[in-house]
Amino acid sequence: MIYQPNNSISIGGNAIGNNISAGGNIQGSPKSVVGGGSSEFNERQQLKSDLQEVQNILFTLRTEKPDISQSQEVAKLTRETSKPLQERLINAFVAGGKTAIEEFLDIPYVNVVVAAIEGWNS
Structure with a gap:
């Protein structure tokens, strides 16, 4: 510019x-x-990227197994995501709550991701 x-x-x-x-x-x-503000922008971009990765896992899973339960989805996310990604999502959730997660996810995936994050954080 x-x-x-x-x-x-x-x-x-x-x-x-x-x-x-x-x-x-x-x-x-x-x-x-x-x-x-570049640090905040970078964090938001990282969160967006992380949640897109999680959403892609869930989309693929729901396409392959449409009748899968939420607990099975959470288990799959836990297996398919790295500890650093899980920690970044936990930190974003603790800092911004469910709203931080909802901002970047399609509605059908929010509850599963929140449940996974809560499980990882306990």
Whole structure:
């Protein structure tokens, strides 16, 4: 993105006058901007990617076995996901609750994923 004087550009933050903001306030006329909100953006992107992986596992499972029980789905997720992925999902759930998970999942998968996360966290 090219900076043009007297224009405001806002990327996840506030812009006033000639300021460019990327997750925070930057004063003056910067030549380049490194956003303070990039860590949060990266975490959200990682969560989105992790939940897409989980959703793909469940979609495939439900396609192969449409009458599968929720406990069987949770067991499959536990086997098919790595400990680091499980830990990231636990952390997201603890930090943002069910809403953090719902944001990136199709409705039919939310309860199974929440049940799995609660099981991993206990």
